[in-house]
Amino acid sequence: xxxxxxxxxxxxxxxxxxxxxxxxxxxxxxxxxxxxxxxxxxxxxxxxxxxxxxxxxxxxxxxxxxxxxxxxxxxxxxxxxxxxxxxxxxxxxxxxxxxxxxxxxxxxxxxxxxxxxxxxxxxxxxxxxxxxxxxxxxxxxxxxxxxxxxxxxxxxxxxxxxxxxxxxxxxxxxxxxxxxxxxxxxxxxxxxxxxxxxxxxxxxxxxxxxxxxxxxxxxxxxxxxxxxxxxxxxxxxxxxxxxxxxxxxxxxxxxxxxxxxxxxxxxxxxxxxxxxxxxxxxxxxxxxxxxxxxxxxxxxxxxxxxxxxxxxxxxxxxxxxxxxxxxxxxxxxxxxxxxxxxxxxxxxxxxxxxxxxxxxxxxxxxxxxxxxxxxxxxxxxxxxxxxxxxxxxxxxxxxxxxxxxxxxxxxxxxxxxxxxxxxxxxxxxxxxxxxxxxxxxxxxxxxxxxxxxxxxxxxxxxxxxxxxxxxxxxxxxxxxxxxxxxxxxxxxxxxxxxxxxxxxxxxxxxxxxxxxxxxxxxxxxxxxxxxxxxxxxxxxxxxxxxxxxxxxxxxxxxxxxxxxxxxxxxxxxxxxxxxxxxxxxxxxxxxxxxxxxxxxxxxxxxxxxxxxxxxxxxxxxxx
Numbered sequence: 001x002x003x004x005x006x007x008x009x010x011x012x013x014x015x016x017x018x019x020x021x022x023x024x025x026x027x028x029x030x031x032x033x034x035x036x037x038x039x040x041x042x043x044x045x046x047x048x049x050x051x052x053x054x055x056x057x058x059x060x061x062x063x064x065x066x067x068x069x070x071x072x073x074x075x076x077x078x079x080x081x082x083x084x085x086x087x088x089x090x091x092x093x094x095x096x097x098x099x100x101x102x103x104x105x106x107x108x109x110x111x112x113x114x115x116x117x118x119x120x121x122x123x124x125x126x127x128x129x130x131x132x133x134x135x136x137x138x139x140x141x142x143x144x145x146x147x148x149x150x151x152x153x154x155x156x157x158x159x160x161x162x163x164x165x166x167x168x169x170x171x172x173x174x175x176x177x178x179x180x181x182x183x184x185x186x187x188x189x190x191x192x193x194x195x196x197x198x199x200x201x202x203x204x205x206x207x208x209x210x211x212x213x214x215x216x217x218x219x220x221x222x223x224x225x226x227x228x229x230x231x232x233x234x235x236x237x238x239x240x241x242x243x244x245x246x247x248x249x250x251x252x253x254x255x256x257x258x259x260x261x262x263x264x265x266x267x268x269x270x271x272x273x274x275x276x277x278x279x280x281x282x283x284x285x286x287x288x289x290x291x292x293x294x295x296x297x298x299x300x301x302x303x304x305x306x307x308x309x310x311x312x313x314x315x316x317x318x319x320x321x322x323x324x325x326x327x328x329x330x331x332x333x334x335x336x337x338x339x340x341x342x343x344x345x346x347x348x349x350x351x352x353x354x355x356x357x358x359x360x361x362x363x364x365x366x367x368x369x370x371x372x373x374x375x376x377x378x379x380x381x382x383x384x385x386x387x388x389x390x391x392x393x394x395x396x397x398x399x400x401x402x403x404x405x406x407x408x409x410x411x412x413x414x415x416x417x418x419x420x421x422x423x424x425x426x427x428x429x430x431x432x433x434x435x436x437x438x439x440x441x442x443x444x445x446x447x448x449x450x451x452x453x454x455x456x457x458x459x460x461x462x463x464x465x466x467x468x469x470x471x472x473x474x475x476x477x478x479x480x481x482x483x484x485x486x487x488x489x490x491x492x493x494x495x496x497x498x499x500x501x502x503x504x505x506x507x508x509x510x511x512x513x514x515x516x517x518x519x520x521x522x523x524x525x526x527x528x529x530x531x532x533x534x535x536x537x538x539x540x541x542x543x544x545x546x547x548x549x550x551x552x553x554x555x556x557x558x559x560x561x562x563x564x565x566x567x568x569x570x571x572x573x574x575x576x577x578x579x580x581x582x583x584x585x586x587x588x589x590x591x592x593x594x595x596x597x598x599x600x601x602x603x604x605x606x607x608x609x610x611x612x613x614x615x616x617x618x619x620x621x622x623x
Contacts, residue, residue, distance in 0.1 A: 010035045026055045041069040092189035100125045114161030129158040145172040167193045219316040227251045241287025271299040294320045336410040339395035347409035354421045364423040369458040372414035397439035
């Protein structure tokens, strides 16, 4: 037997050792398991054999228990596996008896609730873990589950040892004994606290988003890549004249005409192909009330988290009022508020364009500076409201006197600038200047009040020998000096002041004036406003500058009864040298002035000067 055992047993040395011990301890009973190399498991039983009081031997019995052993080992392994599974599962595993007393909780529930299994086994589940206000409802669910009813998916709140609330989703299975009687319930619970919080946050965010979209004054909609509507807000419903439920699943072609639907589809595709938001402005008519609005529409391609195109999001904002306000601001920035004529800024821009075109076409541009004479007296005598009405009327007249392509602007006060384009030569400006002077000199009547003013006009031409900017030509930057004392030396840059007075203005021969004054140096008209009396006359005489304004100043003095003496006192030692005007020369003394006046008498109409009806004094011819 020993030899056989040594060959067949997995551990023969242990077997031999136990046999030796048994024979040494003759009264010992032994029961053990032998494992054979071929996989068999043999149960060995040995007890002493007695005859009377004397032990005469030992009885050995062997039983093959291979199958039983393997079954038991499998059960042990299964039990260990189940225990390990229960303890390592990241979910609650709990067993309750039919009364709701706790039989078992796993390690995850211990960790979640803060209670050890030994501390809660045998205690009532409802009282131990449930908030008081939910115990009644959960007891009812337990009774249904223990009776075999389906209660999976139920969610309730449990309270941990620290007082924290956790939301658990339960799945239940009844436990039965060998007689198929229900002896308890196995409950598996998923901790969905964070999930519920996330869902709640999502619901709140969705509610806020829906609230924002619903209350937005903008049109908001979403289409799939084929142009089928997926969602929209109430303002968009007003545009199409249908509710969201009626819009979803349809396309633009179901609501608007084909031309407009094609336009919408084209813009959708442009945004999709570009892969970035695209915007456009569009006038649309709302179906609910028929009103039209200018909309700024932005269409944005939408993608999922994998980068797949899911549709196009559209948002349109009504910018009708904004656009009108913008146009008003642009109008205010470029037009005079009183007369609605272009202002200096717009005039400069138009003049610049005309200058560029004149060079390209090899033609000339004329810039005429217009000052209203006698306007201040209208304001002083009749008030600014009448003065404003006069300016509005004269502005409309001057605008009507222009050709197509010409411009008239108000610089401020009673100062205007006209631009005449496409002139072959300076003489070509004569018809326009004549019409302008006639328009200004024509009486204006307000509520029976007849008003009449005249104008002084200065004119210059472009191109010139020296480079000059448009801003310079509208008197922002005059070349040739600094401040108000700089002079315009006129040669190729012709600058002429023309006086247009009363009814005689209709007879002004501007062409003669242009020809006569072509070589005369003049000061800007605004200098005449700054210099008064003797200073003004002295400036002209010192610089040998002769102008219509000087004529007028001398004439006003000459009209007085003591005018000759006053002129003598006024001019003093300035009465020396020569003054050349229109080819007529004279010494600057009283006699010379008389001779000059006589010489110019025949040219009076050409100068636009009017004789004083009240006096025959020769100096009146200087008016």
